[in-house]
Amino acid sequence: MDTSPPKSTRNIPCDECPLLCSGHFRAFSEAELRFVNTFKRGELASDAGSTILLEGTHSPHLYTVISGWGFRYKTLEDGRRQILNYVLPGDFIGLQGSVLSEMHHSVEALSDMILCVFERNRLFELYEKYPELGFDITWLAAREEQMLDEHLLSVGRRSAAERAAYLLAFLYERAGAVALFPRGTRIAPLTQQHVADTLGLSLVHTNKTLRKLNAQKAIDWLDSGFEIKDIEVLKQIAGWTGLPDIARPFI
Amino acid sequence: MDTSPPKSTRNIPCDECPLLCSGHFRAFSEAELRFVNTFKRGELASDAGSTILLEGTHSPHLYTVISGWGFRYKTLEDGRRQILNYVLPGDFIGLQGSVLSEMHHSVEALSDMILCVFERNRLFELYEKYPELGFDITWLAAREEQMLDEHLLSVGRRSAAERAAYLLAFLYERAGAVALFPRGTRIAPLTQQHVADTLGLSLVHTNKTLRKLNAQKAIDWLDSGFEIKDIEVLKQIAGWTGLPDIARPFI
DNA sequence: CGTACTCTTGACCATATTCAAGAGACGTGG
DNA sequence: CCACGTCTCTTGAATATGGTCAAGAGTACG
Numbered sequence: 001m002d003t004s005p006p007k008s009t010r011n012i013p014c015d016e017c018p019l020l021c022s023g024h025f026r027a028f029s030e031a032e033l034r035f036v037n038t039f040k041r042g043e044l045a046s047d048a049g050s051t052i053l054l055e056g057t058h059s060p061h062l063y064t065v066i067s068g069w070g071f072r073y074k075t076l077e078d079g080r081r082q083i084l085n086y087v088l089p090g091d092f093i094g095l096q097g098s099v100l101s102e103m104h105h106s107v108e109a110l111s112d113m114i115l116c117v118f119e120r121n122r123l124f125e126l127y128e129k130y131p132e133l134g135f136d137i138t139w140l141a142a143r144e145e146q147m148l149d150e151h152l153l154s155v156g157r158r159s160a161a162e163r164a165a166y167l168l169a170f171l172y173e174r175a176g177a178v179a180l181f182p183r184g185t186r187i188a189p190l191t192q193q194h195v196a197d198t199l200g201l202s203l204v205h206t207n208k209t210l211r212k213l214n215a216q217k218a219i220d221w222l223d224s225g226f227e228i229k230d231i232e233v234l235k236q237i238a239g240w241t242g243l244p245d246i247a248r249p250f251i
Numbered sequence: 252m253d254t255s256p257p258k259s260t261r262n263i264p265c266d267e268c269p270l271l272c273s274g275h276f277r278a279f280s281e282a283e284l285r286f287v288n289t290f291k292r293g294e295l296a297s298d299a300g301s302t303i304l305l306e307g308t309h310s311p312h313l314y315t316v317i318s319g320w321g322f323r324y325k326t327l328e329d330g331r332r333q334i335l336n337y338v339l340p341g342d343f344i345g346l347q348g349s350v351l352s353e354m355h356h357s358v359e360a361l362s363d364m365i366l367c368v369f370e371r372n373r374l375f376e377l378y379e380k381y382p383e384l385g386f387d388i389t390w391l392a393a394r395e396e397q398m399l400d401e402h403l404l405s406v407g408r409r410s411a412a413e414r415a416a417y418l419l420a421f422l423y424e425r426a427g428a429v430a431l432f433p434r435g436t437r438i439a440p441l442t443q444q445h446v447a448d449t450l451g452l453s454l455v456h457t458n459k460t461l462r463k464l465n466a467q468k469a470i471d472w473l474d475s476g477f478e479i480k481d482i483e484v485l486k487q488i489a490g491w492t493g494l495p496d497i498a499r500p501f502i
Numbered sequence: 503c504g505t506a507c508t509c510t511t512g513a514c515c516a517t518a519t520t521c522a523a524g525a526g527a528c529g530t531g532g
Numbered sequence: 533c534c535a536c537g538t539c540t541c542t543t544g545a546a547t548a549t550g551g552t553c554a555a556g557a558g559t560a561c562g
Contacts, residue, residue, distance in 0.1 A: 074404045077490050082407040084400050099393040100495050105400055127386045131378035134385045138378075141392035142350040148399040149335050149356055153325045156333040156406045156451030160550070191508065200407030202551050207510065209550095223559080224508075239328050244351050411518075442540065456518050458542065474527080475540075 011043060012066075017116075019066060019090055024178050025250045032130055036251065039126060041117045046070075046109040048189065053094055053107040061117050062094040064251055068113030069180060071194065074105050083198040085147055086110075086171065089178045090250040092140050098123055110189055118251075126251075136249035143248070150240075155200045158238065160209045163199045166238035168219055172228045173243045188225025213237075262294060263317075268367075270317060270341055275429050276501045283381055287502070290377060292368045297321075297360040299440065304345055304358040312368050313345040315502055319364030320431060322445070325356050334449040336398055337361075337422065340429045341501040343391050349374055361440055369502075387500035394499070401491075406451045409489065411460045414450045417489035419470055423479045424494045439476025464488075 012018070014037040019025055028036065044063065046052055053059055055074060065087050072084045072093070084105060087093055097103045098120050127134035147170075154166050171190075175181045181188075196206035210226075213219045218234050220227040228234070235242060263269070265288040270276055279287065295314065297303055304310055306325060316338050323335045323344070335356060338344055348354045349371050378385035398421075405417050422441075426432045432439075447457035461477075464470045469484040470477050479485070486493060 072400075074400060076404070076408060080408040082404040084403055095389070096393050096397055099390045100397060100497060102495075104397050104495070124382070124386055127378070127382035127389075131375070131382060131385060134382060134389070135375055135378045138346070138385070138389050138392060139350045141389060141396060142347050145392060145396050145399065146347055146351060146355050148396065148403060149323075149325060152335055152399060152403050152406060153327070153333040155403060156448075157327060157331040193508085197407075203509095204511090204552075205550050211510080221509090244353075244355070246351060444540085453519050454541095455520075455543090459518095462542080472541090 013037060014040060017066070019064075019250060022089075022179065025090055025248060026136075032133060035126070035130055036133070039118050039122055041119050044113075044115040044117050046113045046115065048109050048111050048113075050109050051106060052109060052113070052115065053097070053103050053105075055103055055106045058102045059094055059097050060120050062092065062098060062120050062123065063115040063117055065089050065091045065093065066114040066116050068109060068111040069175075070107055070109040070111075070113055071198075072105050072107050073197070081197045082200065083194060085144065085151065086174065088174055088180055090248070092137065092251050094120070095137070095141060110194075133251060136251060139249055140251070146244075151198075154238075160199070160201055160205060161212060162238050163201070164195065164206070164209045164213060165218065165234040166240050167195065167198055168213070168226060168228065169231060169234040169238060169240060170243070172231060172234075177243065177245070184227075186222065186225040186227045190226070191224050192221075264288060265291060268317070270315075270501060273340075273430065276341055276499060277387075283384060286377070286381055287384070290369050290373055292370050295364075295366040295368050297364045297366065299360050299362050299364075301360050302357060303360060303364070303366065304348070304354050304356075306354055306357045309353045310345055310348050311371050313343065313349060313371050313374065314366040314368055316340050316342045316344070317365040317367050319360060319362040320426075321358055321360040321362075321364055322449075323356050323358050324448070332448045333451065334445060336395065336402065337425065339425055339431055341499070343388065343502050345371070346388070346392060361445075384502060387502060390500055391502070397495075402449075405489075411450070411452055411456060412463060413489050414452070415446065415457070415460045415464060416469065416485040417491050418446065418449055419464070419477060419479065420482060420485040420489060420491060421494070423482060423485075428494065428496075435478075437473065437476040437478045441477070442475050443472075 014033055020028065041061070043066070052063070052070065067089055069086060069088050071086045073081055074084060075081045087107060093107055096105070154163050158166060171187055175187055176183065192206050192210060193203055195210070196203045199206060201209070210221050214221055216233065218230045218237070220229055265284055271278065292312070294317070303314070303321065318340055320337060320339050322337045324332055325335060326332045338358060344358055347356070405414050409417060422438055426438055427434065443457050443461060444454055446461070447454045450457060452460070461472050465472055467484065469481045469488070471480055
């Protein structure tokens, strides 16, 4: 019987980082690359469904998503859950825990994920030595804020159909921007319960709403995932113009 | 006939900044203070009701709120409005415009406000020369994100009464943390329309919900503002434990 | 082959929206 | 000083949107 491989490994040197090689992110200078390489502690392989960060705890680590995807969420005491946003390759997670004393949200893997692990207590050193990297972290935080603003507008003021259309279009665009799913394929795995908890709707009503989008041939929902049939129709239903596109950094 | 005073003035040197003197924020080093003083372009006095930043535009400035308060919001094409968060003394606004090419939300003054104006294109210089200040900006961004997370949970998953209780308790705590309103006095001006647009509810239903909180002697709503009668009851209704309290920086 | 998970649908109910109307406070101009 | 418009709050009634309950179908997996 084989022993299963360790969850945390150190396989990939930063200069062979698949994110850097992908061309979706800004290039590092050699010095930055060397520093990030020393800043990195290892890699974390998370199975689908596992919890990466837990609300109320204090994690000594920061992470950058290398592959796979997951979601951030909060819950009320009685179990009601709200998904706040999704984390995709290139996203930096755990910053809140560096700045506040404990995490105020949880993060869970949707698919199997590989994350790059950094030491939180060396974060300030990064700001001191490589201000451009510090600025990049601010950039990522401001972008996260911008996405949350749009989600809040959506949950607060859009109807069920508008919200659902917005969410699916949003995920499609985000996934496309980092080539998380090959163009034109299913965005998965994602259950209708996840969609419901993102939209602030019940599971039943979410199902009925998605069926209507299906009927309009805007999407095709299939087992734990969906395919976009007509992105323009979705955007038009949502009254959403799409993600601002700008060259983006990562850490 | 007198000419009205200019909207933008340069009166207060940073070492006499009322925020610094208030003791609610971390102290600057002398060098930081000198730099911030050169980074500052002037002051902006905004009348209640005026727009400070407008969605879709590109402002060359960043602001720190010196006094008064306002709110950030987004609107849909047909006019539906969602208030995203409130800006209080010490808050830094306009960062999104520095990072994305244009603003994706608007900011409006609730009361008369005084804002400290910074040049956006010198922001990176701040990161280079004073990494600690850069880190502080990240701190502020992460804190904003944390507030938005809680708002999203609220709008997505709390009932009308829970949401309203959360919002009023939240505003009370935030105002208290920077002594925006003397303890025990009215939090104002704020109309029920503002509350409705924050909670994602209609004006009528917001009114009925606030009346119930009134009847429970948790709050006292009076013309364009409210007074907290029982903060603990509000927090308990909302299932909210309050703001994390930590020594906070500002720029 | 049974159990768990996801999706689906119908019926009924709760919550929140819309429409409508009016009261009270305030400021402005005749 | 009064008339008028505006703004905010308030309330009731009718309606719509979404939630809850319940049950069943299809699939995957041990």
